[in-house]
Amino acid sequence: MKFSLLRRLPPAWRRPLAVTGGLVALIWLVIVVAAPLLAPHDPLAQNLPRLTGPGAGHWFGTDELGRDVLSRVLYGARVSIPLALLLVAMSLLVGGVLGACAGFFGRWVDETVMRIADLVFAFPTVILAMVVAAALGASLQNAVLAVLVVSWPSYARVTRGLVMGLRNREFVLSGRLLGFSAWRSLRVDILPNVLGPLLVLATLDIGTATLLLSGLSFLGLGAKPPTAEWGAMVADGTQQFDKWWIGVFPGLAILTVVLAFNFLGDTLRDALDPGTARTIGAEKERVG
Amino acid sequence: MTDGDTVDVLRISGLTLDLGGARILGGVDLALQPGRIHGLAGESGSGKTMTGLATLGLLPPGARTGGRIELEGTDLLALTPRQLAVLRGRSVSMVFQDPSTSLHPMLSIGHQLTDHLRHHLKLNRKAAKERAVDLLTQVRIPNPREALGRYPHQFSGGMRQRIAIAIALACEPKVLIADEPTTALDVTVQAGVLRLLRGLCDDLGLAVLLVTHDLGVMSAIADEVSVMRHGLVVETGPRGRVLTEPQHEYTRQLLDALPGRSTV
């Protein structure tokens, strides 16, 4: 039953990691949408017996304010995952556009963009994000901005490299000889051909974005209480070490989301790279 | 015309190859004698390169072979990988098409030559070095002693190909498989390498399987020619006859498609 389904997938998707990643990511996306339907309790209601361990009625236990941990974990997905996706999309847009301009036009555009990117790269990512978040004032929106500031340069650098590689490809030159303007070249010839690798990068980055956002919240620079956010919940958990369920379950949530999107990103990369896809197929043939 | 006392040093009988569900070779028959160059002609996809790779056991994973490849009586297809590794480089070796990727870019020429010699022939450092100088002289690399210390990127394409030939000949193999050895070279450089191959074949009694699509090259140095198409040999015979009086339709097509067909 499961095996015949597998055969219908393209080769790169037939590995256990790919299927796991895909399924887990899918499950979380369903949770994002359906959390109100799935959660047994109101995440903010403080009406349950406090600090109860996992058991009947509270599968993940309750925290120090009498809130159901399971419901908070489920609702937390609605905070962390959409924000991470938004963050990645924005970094991709900002970094991608700047990087493409740098790569295509070169000279001073390239210099300017790359030196600013270098400035950001010079600082340790988390520290810089903390500084920006603290400077802007602790809130979830500002945390998102902070992570955006530290994330766009990677996209810019990769896009620049891809564009520089494409800029001198024969079909791009042909277009210019036919009278394409620089913008038309970018739009028609270059961008469609860089989206693939960028998409892979973005997918892999969702995990990192989730971690950074949660990290900032953990440090008190992001989500403010009583918002159910995983990072903040893990922070609460550190105050109640022996009541392990308060910190471990949100932590596991972060872990599974990051891993799922990492596996997805790897699979996407293999799927898009014709060489790897063929090798995977050949490996399967030899083993099978 | 073959000599009277020809003993096949390499005999391929009924070689089949299946890869990824496709039949690449459908029963190839070939024979090589010492001191003779056997040209294997055909277009891309004809299976000529695969035939060469099969002889060396360098086929991609998932390849299934059938038939026999006998090197002085030993069936190479029946050997274990370990046994084949002993023969590879020692009794049968190969020269590839692209001179820029056939040599290790980060090792000196001397290292690449002597490494081979010390591994297979168990020579000590000094003996290996002397032999390396001899080999480079044989392939006509100027200042061979100095050349030992230099790196591949310091040589031109033609020189690199000569060095690749020297490495292939280091352990005095009986059979050399040359896969498009001059295709990537300029025509004036090609002329030199072709002369070298012919000279080595005559002087050392080497048997060469020359795989190439270039019928001009075939005409210049091959003694016998086999034409391959879709994994099968469609015609085989002495070079002069095959190129002037082809018997098979496909051979005729190949010759007719040539721009340089009519002599000057």
Added chain:
Amino acid sequence: MTPDPTAPLLSVDDLVVQYHRPGAPPTRAVAGVSLQVRAGEVVGLVGESGCGKSTLARAVCGLTAPAEGRITYDGTPVRPLRVRRRELALTGIQMVFQDPYGSLNPRRRVGSQIADGIRTAAGRGESAAELTTPEDLLTRVGLPASAAERYPQEFSGGQRQRIAIARALAARPRLLVGDEPISALDASAQLQVATLMRSLAVESGAGLLFISHDLSVVRLIADRIAVMYLGRIVETGPTAEVWADPRHPYTRALLAAVPKPDGAGVLPAELPGDVPDPADPPSGCRFHPRCPQAFDGCDREEPQLIAGGVACRLYAA
């Protein structure tokens, strides 16, 4: 400015193209080349690696900026392509590149890529262009009209090259430049594609500058031939004449090195030595270190291309 009908379509005068290396004087890939191509004429430019023929091709199209010299197309100077769009008049110069796998955008259908060329011609005011369709052009290059709906990956190298030719032709060029257009193709496709380029160019009255290292093919399709060595043209003339009676020692060596598939087992003649580094060319005549006929003074004086079409001191007046 009304173009003079007897003037050549393409005129290259004393062209020098350089590459800069850090901490060293620039390398002259093209070291003073003069060349003409007339409308309806096929000029074959041959030479071996390092001779600068590809650099010359790119400079002619404006893809590389010259250091010295002039390139004039139909009376208009060819300005190098920068960020600004190519000026309309110069879209009459089109190029077919060596690598068929890089010549087409993998993300666009074949038909829309050819349509670009048609739009270019229409933009230049060529009324006949408005009636052409990508399907017409595909048929002219020997491909089925249905190919227009497909993507480049669905075609072989030879077919992709034909599509690239169709795209270039769609722009109704008056000068078509082929930079080793057949080198990456299967042996059987090479002559076909070369012949196709010749017939399509000549029939539309365009000039074709065909660059190749394959002498046999060039011999069959070129009206005139120019031989390049280390950045300079050493001999030029009508193809049949140069073939029958090569004058420059390098041309002779080149022709003698081509193996003939006549079954006779004749080893082609060898040209000893290596091509010198273009960054450090020999003094005087660039070929003198390898020339079997070099004599006193060849290492001091660099011969110019005389009206007779050969740059060699053996023939100096």
